[in-house]
Amino acid sequence: MVNKEKMKDVQDSPAAQEEELHRVGIRDFKLPLLVADRANDTQPVVATANFGVNLDKNQRGAHLSRFVELAEDYRRSRFTLHSVGEFLRDMRERLESTNAYARFDFDYFMPKDSPLSEKAALVDFNCGFGGLLVEDKVNIWIRTEVPVTSLCPCSKSNSEGGAHNQRARVKTRAVIDGMVWLEEMIELIENSGSSQVYALLKREDEAYLTNEAYENPKFVEDIVRDLSASLKEHEQIKDFVAECVSYESIHNHNAYAATRHGTFWDRLEEF
Amino acid sequence: MVNKEKMKDVQDSPAAQEEELHRVGIRDFKLPLLVADRANDTQPVVATANFGVNLDKNQRGAHLSRFVELAEDYRRSRFTLHSVGEFLRDMRERLESTNAYARFDFDYFMPKDSPLSEKAALVDFNCGFGGLLVEDKVNIWIRTEVPVTSLCPCSKSNSEGGAHNQRARVKTRAVIDGMVWLEEMIELIENSGSSQVYALLKREDEAYLTNEAYENPKFVEDIVRDLSASLKEHEQIKDFVAECVSYESIHNHNAYAATRHGTFWDRLEEF
Amino acid sequence: MVNKEKMKDVQDSPAAQEEELHRVGIRDFKLPLLVADRANDTQPVVATANFGVNLDKNQRGAHLSRFVELAEDYRRSRFTLHSVGEFLRDMRERLESTNAYARFDFDYFMPKDSPLSEKAALVDFNCGFGGLLVEDKVNIWIRTEVPVTSLCPCSKSNSEGGAHNQRARVKTRAVIDGMVWLEEMIELIENSGSSQVYALLKREDEAYLTNEAYENPKFVEDIVRDLSASLKEHEQIKDFVAECVSYESIHNHNAYAATRHGTFWDRLEEF
């Protein structure tokens, strides 16, 4: 019934409207990856990926199945920040484009010892690699979301008992020149909050962290500024965006602060 | 081209597999509603609705467009808990079924004055009406999600400085016999936390609430037990489920407690 | 217990790290709005809003409660694209900043008559207004997500029976100079798919639309190019991004195409 010889390559026909498209691809594509892990060589993750290329004004459609073939070829090897660059160049060749874009998002685990009882348990961090290849220029970035505790300086200053505090989420995207471990980014960011977050805490750990946060009150603005100072000092980190969303315990909406460095993300409103 | 006279009613043809289906309908259907408001007669909301009926073993398909026609007929009138019963009986008649199910979820707003500065602002609560008509029996319920602050008793007891606290979400579903305002349910639930949550707070209000929560430490278990005691005392409230999810400020996962009364939801795992 | 006179304005104290922040504000704030409606003067919607300002390097924190007061003052009046500009200028004044940003997202309803049976029912469109005021320059935009049917040209060309088709979502953000109705944007976008989407369809309407889509096969690339041509012709529409996500019926991932015009969103990767 299906005759392969007679089939038309409709994608290769001319476009009705001649316009170059800056991005054609697939979205919300799930795949397992073996991400380079500082402690264990690789960590198996489940990534959600978006891939895209630019499309010449004379070509009607991109051959989307080639993105899936490409991903199949990479998912078994150790995946690093460096792999993103190779992936983009390979994508550009297979899709016959001039530009290429890829984004991989995944939950990444890192063991943390509780501060006093020293019991280890995994904490999850939503992370990602991304890259954009435009003609001769490639930018590769790391994306990280790190939960921290934020404790309100104003509430502490004006209250007799305690201070409101809450889980906050610190999000960064940083263009990397060279090599940076995900673990390195996470540790750098974890120190920006009033205190860190753990999966496993015994009574004494909980007391320790409660005290620590109370001694270290921070607005979202403080968190973002402190983080920004650290990111700027890091040699491999180039342009970045850093933001903090704090799930205020006294409101049903969230507090927010963001800063950026360089021009790469200068129009990115929120992420 | 389209000839209406010749069209087959494929839904009315016999089913290949003879099996009664307990639920056939539409999901994720959005519609505006005018919900009865205690203070302002009606409040316009945007509901997401699921509708369904049982389907006789001899009928291949339900006529799904009738659900949309039904919703169109109700969306302009004042919608109360009582309307859900009428809606279900109407649905059963139009769909020629014996059972009927409807669920309406929406954000509902209630003005709250900040505790000291007494400035009014709207707080949003995710609410809903639902109902199930099975042969001669109808159950109508209210669903409410109310944000509160929870402050950890263990952290307060063992720490020198403050106590970890966070936003928590108290969720209930309660079968109602008679009439209960959404506002009444919300107020009843708001009192179960360590302190309430507001949209607009000035410095003095923030200090007041910080102190209040600190004087009133509660585990998720305490919140659910206190709420359960209040719900049981209410004459119009019959079977219910009450749960509390607390977005712990020291963890990246949530604490959870739930209780139920009566048998209506005795197998509902989580909601 | 709470002594208002003695309270410190901690936000107004100097920042430990002197860095101007490009955005400080609140996120995920819900409020009801009365949006200007072409047919009915106003339509009540439930918006999720993000507000932000830049923060001087010498100021530790922004006074976030002022955003809530601002929103309270606008929610009762007829809200138009023009209101966004006023809102931004007002925000800048109250927050004593030089820049201001606002984004309002909401489900908006528009009645549509089914194509043959001519029965009216509401269709929901996820829409939004947004704006950015940077010193002397203000940009105001409309955001629209419109569901359409996409029918695959390659599948039609190579198959004997039918062609795979699916729901697709066409998303645009367009900077507006002057006045454009939400309804105008929606109608313009609805015509870019293989066929339109309705809430209420009778048998003859379903057949009509099935035929229409089959006669009008389109890749996501075709949809975006046709839409781009229409957007460019519109005098009030300036810079824009247009994208189409198609929930492929033969895959568990989505096809995607995007184009942009002008430089306003030239680094926005996906939205």
Added chain:
Amino acid sequence: MVNKEKMKDVQDSPAAQEEELHRVGIRDFKLPLLVADRANDTQPVVATANFGVNLDKNQRGAHLSRFVELAEDYRRSRFTLHSVGEFLRDMRERLESTNAYARFDFDYFMPKDSPLSEKAALVDFNCGFGGLLVEDKVNIWIRTEVPVTSLCPCSKSNSEGGAHNQRARVKTRAVIDGMVWLEEMIELIENSGSSQVYALLKREDEAYLTNEAYENPKFVEDIVRDLSASLKEHEQIKDFVAECVSYESIHNHNAYAATRHGTFWDRLEEF
């Protein structure tokens, strides 16, 4: 500062309101698991887990950190349906409760060859294991979400060109007595749609599947009834719920059908 000896076990103190709670635990806890894989011994997945126990009326709180310790102990071993039972008994012992509940949800991958070109690629399926131990009785279940294509019989019957079709999602929960592979459940469900869904399809495969779906039109009701017949025949499958949600290409809402067998989930409205 933190003195472990003096710390109070606040959870072990008596409850202010004496009420047994049917469920206390943690939710949205992420952990990596090594799930038993039919082809490759184990598959690393990233699970989101909910754990809970009942709480005696005299005890104020559960010791939530024990859930995290428990999960840490299981995550390195091969995790099967059988492991869920062991996990529940272990949980009951560590938490000193009479009942125990666990739910693990994860994306699971299975390679599929495209139907004609026979190219292999991974397809993702959202799956899960769950279990409930109530005194002497344990029920263990598998949860599966399988994407399929649904092609509308009414649209085919009444249209000249093609038929509307779309991605649909078939969801089941089935209590298992004995052993069933995730792969076995997935394959059984995949056959219930108009055609199957793949990650990688070349032109000839797309044509083949387009034809196949066109020859096999199915309402959501047909899909659920056919699946129900298969599930009932399977010896290891006991009580179940099966539902299909179809993302209609001609609407912005979804069609839905559900059936259930046995009494275990007889009040579960939707999932």
